């Protein structure tokens with residue numbers, strides 16, 4: 001099975017929240033725990049296994065000015081620092097929404113972009129406008145749009161036309177939405193997953209089927225029932241934030257059961273409401289919402305769930321074909 | 322609101338008052354536990370035309386009403402008492418013209434005044450919040466005056482029975498900001514001072530208990546659980562039912578709780594000791610279930626609200642968690658240890674080692690016992 005490696009740079013000014021989000025998504029910290037984090041010294045590397053055959057090399061770059069200067073200086077003799085910007089697949093740049101040095105933040109961002117244009121011109125750019133919880137709810141959209149248009153402009157100046165931005169906060173589910181999208185964009189076999197999920201949704205007439213990565217609970221992909229009968233249930237009137245909410249709830253649950261020394265769970269079901277969350281294989285969890293659970297008999301549901309498990313038990317091998 | 326047949330409630334008729342000085346943490350506590358501000362009603366109790374005490378009806382736990390009392394200042398009450406005394410002196414002087422007015426009579430009359438004593442009517446428990454991080458002497462003085470007042474009202478209105486039946490529950494609160502040693506010193510100090518004070522006042526047989534609490538961990542839930550349980554007459558019987566439940570499931574159950582879904586206070590549990598971690602996991606499981614259920618809520622609220630809330634989860638180790646709604650707002654949460662159940666299954670069906678099968682059997686067994694429990698609870702609470 002082929003291993004895919006990807007290098008992700010996590011950048012932004014000191015205190016903007018980089019290490020906090022990394023710890024929450026990849027190391028099971030709670031939002032509350034992040035208050036313990038100190039400023040990152042230089043660069044912290046982590047190698048994260050994702051979906052079995054992917055390794056994410058995440059470079060969390062300490063954002064204090066002295067470190068930023070050292071990454072950015074053009075020192076051609078001792079090229080030691082310049083490798084930072086080489087072979088980068090993804091840049092995730094974090095902006096503190098409450099920052100009182102916005103111009104400086106943007107200036108540093110452009111310097112990073114300039115480096116990347118030379119060393120990794122094909123890199124994908126994600127910007128996170130972070131700590132949104134500190135902004136009044138009715139002002140968030142506007143603020144985000146203003147920031148984004150400014151940042152998009154900056155990106156296109158350096159030839160990066162495809163930039164994605166997200167408003168995020170460690171205190172709500174927005175963080176999962178952003179990271180699901182970032183990581184999802186890097187999964188080479190995503191189409192295999194998509195096809196399978198879609199097929200199962202149709203075959204079993206599910207309301208919805210969502211595939212989660214098991215350690216992070218980031219969404220891999222999902223499929224929902226098309227509006228095939230004249231009932232109210234359509235994708236359109238489902239809660240648009242449900243994926244992130246599920247990630248958040250399940251991650252909280254996973255943390256909760258640590259207290260019983262369980263490192264994860266095998267299944268969680270709320271049968272009357274047709275909700276079944278099952279462990280599919282070493283890397284994946286499936287969230288299944290069954291249409292009209294009251295019409296189904298328990299044995300049938302269970303048999304179907306077994307079949308779904310089978311379809312995923314060897315999915316990673318299939319990918320090598 | 323018309324009660325549905327499933328809408329049973331435990332038979333608590335007594336009031337719980339939540340009192341304490343300003344900024345001691347009362348509002349924070351009722352917010353954390355009952356967190357339903359939209360339901361809060363302000364009710365004014367008229368205290369003998371002298372002062373209005375605002376009663377804040379914050380939460381409803383089964384049939385238990387918790388009133389948060391704001392602006393309750395003992396000094397004010399004492400001034401009132403003085404005022405009352407003076408007024409009566411004057412009026413008695415005018416009416417009778419005699420000098421031999423008995424002070425005791427007037428005091429007695431004060432305590433019998435229907436307006437005042439109404440405040441203590443039906444009160445089962447007074448929870449008194451002391452801010453442990455501040456200078457608490459004034460708060461303790463206020464508390465002993467409160468106890469004295471309650472005691473005298475009780476004496477004045479109950480000649481017959483001698484036992485003073487209001488529980489005083491003192492929350493030594495905000496202990497999250499104290500270190501471990503200081504916490505215990507503070508507790509000892511507060512307990513000692515109050516005992517001394519009561520001795521001085523000559524008040525005996527007052528049930529007074531102390532709890533170290535904080536809204537930032539489970540101590541506040543634990544304290545309220547224990548406080549509430551004292552008011553449930555059927556408690557020993559319920560505890561017995563839960564013990565039987567465990568026995569009938571071949572010892573594969575580690576712990577069983579009966580929860581109030583809204584507040585996460587546990588109404589009862591089996592007789593084995595409570596491990597705070599088990600309590601936390603069970604309580605958090607209710608939240609996880611509610612959150613997941615509510616995800617698709619908007620689609621058809623009418624249909625889904627009537628469905629009982631039931632959930633089950635198998636963990637990566639030997640544990641499983643089972644929850645099921647007994648009736649509105651009351652549910653059982655069970656911590657299952659599959660390890661024991663495997664043994665049981667192996668014994669019963671010698672050639673079945675498949676843990677899935679034994680799991681299924683166990684669930685059937687638990688479902689069955691749950692229905693028995695539900696039936697019995699319905700009967701005794703009716």
Ligand SMILES: Nc1nc2c(ncn2[C@@H]2O[C@H](COP(=O)(O)OP(=O)(O)OP(=O)(O)O)[C@@H](O)[C@H]2O)c(=O)[nH]1
Nearest residue numbers: 014015016017018019020039040062063131169170
């Ligand atoms: N209100 C709020 N605070 C946050 C959020 N994310 C992080 N923080 C807080 O911001 C502080 C700094 O976060 P870090 O993650 O250490 O910042 P950093 O970007 O890694 O900083 P350097 O390592 O110095 O570059 C921590 O105390 C976090 O708790 C957020 O979304 N909202």
Ligand SMILES: Nc1nc2c(ncn2[C@@H]2O[C@H](COP(=O)(O)OP(=O)(O)O)[C@@H](O)[C@H]2O)c(=O)[nH]1
Nearest residue numbers: 342343344345346347348349495498535536537
């Ligand atoms: N550290 C700590 N602070 C608390 C706790 N409970 C309440 N507080 C704080 O104490 C202050 C007063 O609380 P409040 O509920 O308004 O008091 P009330 O006047 O009695 O209703 C608030 O700032 C709360 O945040 C606690 O358990 N620990």
Ligand SMILES: [Mg+2]
Nearest residue numbers: 018019039040
């Ligand atoms: Mg850091």
